Amino acid sequence: MPLSADDKIAIQELSNTHVRHLDAHDVDAWAGCWLPDGAFIATYGAFTGHEAIKEFIRGHIAEGKEDGARHILSNYVIEGDGDRATVYSLVVKLQVEQAPHIIASGVYNDVVVRTPGGWRFESRRLDVDNGVFAAAAQ
Numbered sequence: 001m002p003l004s005a006d007d008k009i010a011i012q013e014l015s016n017t018h019v020r021h022l023d024a025h026d027v028d029a030w031a032g033c034w035l036p037d038g039a040f041i042a043t044y045g046a047f048t049g050h051e052a053i054k055e056f057i058r059g060h061i062a063e064g065k066e067d068g069a070r071h072i073l074s075n076y077v078i079e080g081d082g083d084r085a086t087v088y089s090l091v092v093k094l095q096v097e098q099a100p101h102i103i104a105s106g107v108y109n110d111v112v113v114r115t116p117g118g119w120r121f122e123s124r125r126l127d128v129d130n131g132v133f134a135a136a137a138q
Contacts, residue, residue: 001081001082002081003078003079003080003081003085007085007114007119008078010118010119011078011085011087011112011119012076012078012087014033014112014118014119014120014121015073015076015087015089015108015110016073017033018030018033018121018124019071019073019091021033022057022066022069022071023066023069023070023071025061025066027054027057027058027061028054030053030054030057031050031053031054031057032050033120033121034050034053034120034121034122034124035113035115035120035121035122036049036050037049038050038053038120038121038122038123038124039122039123039124040053040056040121040123040124040126041123041124041125041126042125042126042127042128043106043126043127043128044128067097068095068096068097068098069093069094069095069096069103070093070094070096071091071092071093071094072091072092072093072094073089073090073091073108074089074090074092075088075089075090076088076089077089080112082114083113083114084111084112084113084114084122085111085112085113085119086109086110086111086112087108087109087110087111087112088107088108088109088110089107089108089110090105090106090107090108091104091105091106091107091108091126092104092105093105103132104128104129104132105128105129105131105132106126106127106128106129106132107126107127107129108124108125108126109125109127110123110124110125111123
């Protein structure tokens, strides 16, 4: 059975809620967007399970990498049927507490599954755009 429009909206809301929790530095709610054994895979490492995901983001926040950040998601492509789907989206990370500028950009490729509590990430892969690292090297 193809995904309904309501399913696609709920999946997009999962993704948007994920960055809302990240911008608020709400580590527990952020990790709760994944299945208990879900994986966050990024340019800088892979983290499986809620505890590993929380440990990663706590360190990221402690290093100041999320200070003043606001994430904007767009260009959703959601495909699937039944209780499983893939999600493609773009992300731009802005600095909004200092002089506004783009901190980073990238691509999310996700696998989501329907649970009794709603859609959750089985995996969320973030590929940070190469330009981010080129700018940091200057």
